[in-house]
Amino acid sequence: MVLAHERQGSGPPLLLIAGIGMDAAAWRPVRTRLAAEREVVMVDLPGFGGSPALPSDTNPTIDALTDVVERSLQELGVDRPHAVGNSLGGALALELARRGAVASATAISPIGFWSDAESRFGHMSLRATYSITEWIRPYARRLVSRPRLRRLLYGQMFAHAERMTPAEALAHMDALLRGDGFHATLAQAHGYDFPAGDLPVPATIAWGTWDALLLPIQALRARKRLPSAHHVWLRGCGHVPMSDDPEQVAAVILRGSAVPAAPTRDTARVGASAR
Numbered sequence: 001m002v003l004a005h006e007r008q009g010s011g012p013p014l015l016l017i018a019g020i021g022m023d024a025a026a027w028r029p030v031r032t033r034l035a036a037e038r039e040v041v042m043v044d045l046p047g048f049g050g051s052p053a054l055p056s057d058t059n060p061t062i063d064a065l066t067d068v069v070e071r072s073l074q075e076l077g078v079d080r081p082h083a084v085g086n087s088l089g090g091a092l093a094l095e096l097a098r099r100g101a102v103a104s105a106t107a108i109s110p111i112g113f114w115s116d117a118e119s120r121f122g123h124m125s126l127r128a129t130y131s132i133t134e135w136i137r138p139y140a141r142r143l144v145s146r147p148r149l150r151r152l153l154y155g156q157m158f159a160h161a162e163r164m165t166p167a168e169a170l171a172h173m174d175a176l177l178r179g180d181g182f183h184a185t186l187a188q189a190h191g192y193d194f195p196a197g198d199l200p201v202p203a204t205i206a207w208g209t210w211d212a213l214l215l216p217i218q219a220l221r222a223r224k225r226l227p228s229a230h231h232v233w234l235r236g237c238g239h240v241p242m243s244d245d246p247e248q249v250a251a252v253i254l255r256g257s258a259v260p261a262a263p264t265r266d267t268a269r270v271g272a273s274a275r
Contacts, residue, residue: 003043004050009035016042019087021176023049029243033250047181060185066095082257106204106256112194113222123190144169159210159238196225203229204256208237
């Protein structure tokens with residue numbers, strides 16, 4: 001399977017992976033800034049955007065999704081890009097880094113650093129978000145025309161939803177409802193934990209200070225599990241920060257992907273196994 005994707009810009013390749021219920025459009029607030037210095041490759045995960053769901057006999061586990069992204073990179077001729085992901089996409093970026101399949105990883109509010117209670121909260125919150133979105137979608141055009149209502153409706157995901165245009169707000173709703181992989185992927189993500197230990201390539205973990213879905217306490221847990229990573233706060237940003245503060249988010253991504261050349265995949269894996 002080759003994932004639906006968009007490419008823009010030139011320079012070192014930069015892979016962008018959105019979170020559950022979103023597609024490549026989630027990166028549009030920052031892609032022009034990034035494409036000025038990188039070849040940006042934005043992919044839709046299986047069951048979202050333009051990508052078909054995985055076959056019925058394959059569960060969309062974190063490992064399975066990582067496999068698909070890695071194979072798609074090979075099919076697209078993108079060799080060991082710098083990987084950036086948000087939420088579920090952040091976990092996939094870190095998993096690709098753990099395999100040595102990418103040159104670096106920047107994970108923005110990644111899943112996998114939650115407690116059992118926090119994982120249940122995230123799971124139930126996203127299920128509720130899906131149900132509420134189904135219910136309000138027939139009336140959404142009128143609702144999202146008001147900045148204050150946009151902020152209220154999207155408050156758990158965005159700190160400043162009023163900065164989105166009404167069209168962008170509707171596009172996020174439609175991406176969520178069109179994603180036929182949503183429920184199966186959410187079920188597999190529930191309870192996932194990223195293991196502690198050093199990664200074989202450089203990593204940055206960024207967390208929005210106003211993240212209302214994966215609470216910022218999880219950033220402190222990430223620091224303990226991945227002490228060698230560079231940990232930064234995205235000030236005034238929510239769980240999906242790209243439209244909250246495009247300049248701040250783009251700056252973090254560009255810094256995280258401006259690292260010395262990482263070892264080759266084989267060397268990285270040997271180094272990882274030797275520790």
